[in-house]
Amino acid sequence: MSGLTEFSAEVQAEVARVREVVSALHAELPRWGLVVWTAGNVSQRVAGADLFVIKPSGVTYDELTPESMVVCDLDGNLVDGDRSPSSDTAAHAYVYRHMPEVGGVVHTHSTYATAWAARAEPVPCVLTMMADEFGGDIPIGPFALIGDDSIGQGIVETLQGSRSPAVLMRNHGPFTIGKDAKAAVKAAVMVEEVARTVHISRQLGEPLPIAQEHIDSLYDRYQNVYGR
Numbered sequence: 001m002s003g004l005t006e007f008s009a010e011v012q013a014e015v016a017r018v019r020e021v022v023s024a025l026h027a028e029l030p031r032w033g034l035v036v037w038t039a040g041n042v043s044q045r046v047a048g049a050d051l052f053v054i055k056p057s058g059v060t061y062d063e064l065t066p067e068s069m070v071v072c073d074l075d076g077n078l079v080d081g082d083r084s085p086s087s088d089t090a091a092h093a094y095v096y097r098h099m100p101e102v103g104g105v106v107h108t109h110s111t112y113a114t115a116w117a118a119r120a121e122p123v124p125c126v127l128t129m130m131a132d133e134f135g136g137d138i139p140i141g142p143f144a145l146i147g148d149d150s151i152g153q154g155i156v157e158t159l160q161g162s163r164s165p166a167v168l169m170r171n172h173g174p175f176t177i178g179k180d181a182k183a184a185v186k187a188a189v190m191v192e193e194v195a196r197t198v199h200i201s202r203q204l205g206e207p208l209p210i211a212q213e214h215i216d217s218l219y220d221r222y223q224n225v226y227g228r
Helices: 009-026 089-098 111-119 128-134 150-159 181-204 212-224
Strands: 041-046 051-054 070-073 078-080 104-107 166-169 173-178
Touching (some): 009 041, 070 089, 089 104, 104 181, 111 166, 111 181, 173 181
Antiparallel strands (some): 051 070, 104 173, 166 173
């Protein structure tokens, strides 16, 4: 299916660029041990149009190419591509419709983050790197079934007004957002790392909390000063 002919040459060129970006970023998920088989997905908004690019459903990571990425509108309808979009497309679309500042969305079933989601327990902010990246605890989102807007609604309700770019959807797993897909992939990598570290810490004893004022200071420095 090809419905891009109605879009300008500039938009078509941007779609081609985003397909390259999203295809390359999917390789980061198995590289960091965040997915198995065909699970997980990365998407990115297309600048200049109400479109986004996402992984097709049921395709192994070794088979993914820029050309295999599918293009959807913000209602989750297929616009361009030879395969069906990911089963999580409706959730991604809902986020893009309701959070215009978001340019990328990632979903994985990474082991430790998903284990916290299965317990419906937020990951407490007991590491400076958590304060840096997440600005506090990593929150739990509601239980929701796949197939409609329910997951997207849970993501938006949990993350709107939150400093965290990650939510652990109860009994499901982590979803992360960012200004683009690369930022969302980074958040997916980091949420698994801190979920693992805090879990291990709990095996040794109760982790010590960080005072809110220090969390605020660390977050502000990392987001606004570090690396600039």
